[in-house]
Amino acid sequence: MRSSGEALTIAGPAGELEARLERPDGEPRFRALICHPHPLFGGTMDNKVVTTLARACRQAGGVALRFNFRGVGASQGAFDDGGGETEDLIAAEAWLREQWPQAPLWLAGFSFGSYVAARGARVLADNDSPAVHLFLVAPPVHHLDFDSVEQTRCPVTLVQSDDDEVVPAQRVLEWAQRTPLNPDVIRLPEAGHFFHGHLGELREIALCHMPGQPA
Numbered sequence: 001m002r003s004s005g006e007a008l009t010i011a012g013p014a015g016e017l018e019a020r021l022e023r024p025d026g027e028p029r030f031r032a033l034i035c036h037p038h039p040l041f042g043g044t045m046d047n048k049v050v051t052t053l054a055r056a057c058r059q060a061g062g063v064a065l066r067f068n069f070r071g072v073g074a075s076q077g078a079f080d081d082g083g084g085e086t087e088d089l090i091a092a093e094a095w096l097r098e099q100w101p102q103a104p105l106w107l108a109g110f111s112f113g114s115y116v117a118a119r120g121a122r123v124l125a126d127n128d129s130p131a132v133h134l135f136l137v138a139p140p141v142h143h144l145d146f147d148s149v150e151q152t153r154c155p156v157t158l159v160q161s162d163d164d165e166v167v168p169a170q171r172v173l174e175w176a177q178r179t180p181l182n183p184d185v186i187r188l189p190e191a192g193h194f195f196h197g198h199l200g201e202l203r204e205i206a207l208c209h210m211p212g213q214p215a
Contacts, residue, residue: 005054010067010095013087015076019067020045022054028063030132030211031096032106035089035113035120039072039079049110049137049195049202056203060210063100067092069116082115082144089120097129104211108135111167111193115144118181121152130154132211136183137202138193140167141175150180157209158183159202161191 005020034057036050037043045051045066057064069085070077077084093105105124109117114136121134130153137159139146160172169187176185186205191198 005066008065009074010092012070012075012077012091014070014078014080014084016074017067017070017076017088017092018045018072018074019065019092020054022058022064022066024058024061024063026061028100028103029061030057030063030106031100031103032057032062032064032108032210033089033093033096033117033120034064034066035085035109035116036066036069036072037110038112039069043112044068044072047110048199050113052199052203053108053110053135053137053206056206057106057210060207061212062106062210063096063103065092065096082112082119085116086119086123089116090123093120093124104132105129106133106135106210107131108137108206110137111140112144114139115146118146118149118152121154122149125151125153133157133209134181135159135206135209138164138167139172139175142168142171146175146179152181156181156183157186157205159186159188159205161188161193161195161198163190164193166193
C-alpha cells in the first residue's frame with residue numbers, strides 16, 4: 001500500500017528521481033533522508049520500514065524525504081550496486097538542504113539502504129556538511145563493503161534483529177565491534193528482517209534518536 005506524502009520529482013545524476021515528502025505541522029525542527037532496501041529484490045521507497053521511519057520523523061517535527069533509487073519506480077537510470085545510488089542520495093540531500101538550509105540532517109537507511117546511507121554520510125562529512133545522526137537498520141555487512149566507511153563525523157545507531165533471516169545478526173555484531181564508527185547497537189530479539197509485527201518498536205527506537213527528542 002502506497003503511503004501518504006507529497007509526490008516530488010528531483011533532478012538526479014542519472015535522471016529524474018521519484019520522491020515523496022512528509023511535512024510536519026509548522027517549521028521543521030530537522031530534515032530527514034531515508035534510503036530503501038535492495039532494488040533488485042523489490043526494495044522501494046514504499047517499503048514499510050522506510051515509511052515507518054518517515055512518519056516517525058514527521059511525528060518528531062521533522063520533514064522527511066524518501067526517494068526511489070535510479071531504476072526503481074519512476075526514477076530514471078539503472079541499478080549501480082551502491083555507487084550511483086550514493087550519488088542519488090547526495091542529490092536528494094542537496095535538494096532537501098536547499099529547501100531547509102538551517103535544519104540539521106538525520107540520515108537513515110534500511111538493509112541495502114543502510115549501506116547507501118553510510119556511504120552518503122561519509123561523503124557529506126568529507127564535504128564539511130555532516131549529518132547529525134546516522135540510523136542504520138539491518139545493515140548487510142556480510143554482502144557489502146561497510147568497512148570502507150571509516151568516519152561519518154556523527155553518532156551512529158544500529159538496529160538489528162537477532163532473528164533476521166536475511167542478514168546474519170552475528171556478522172553485524174562483529175562488524176559493530178570493529179568499525180571505527182562505534183555505533184550504539186540496539187538488538188530486537190524476535191523481529192525478522194522486515195520487522196513484521198515489530199514496526200512499532202522500531203518507530204519508538206527511531207524517535208528516541210531524532211534531534212530534539214529525549215534519549
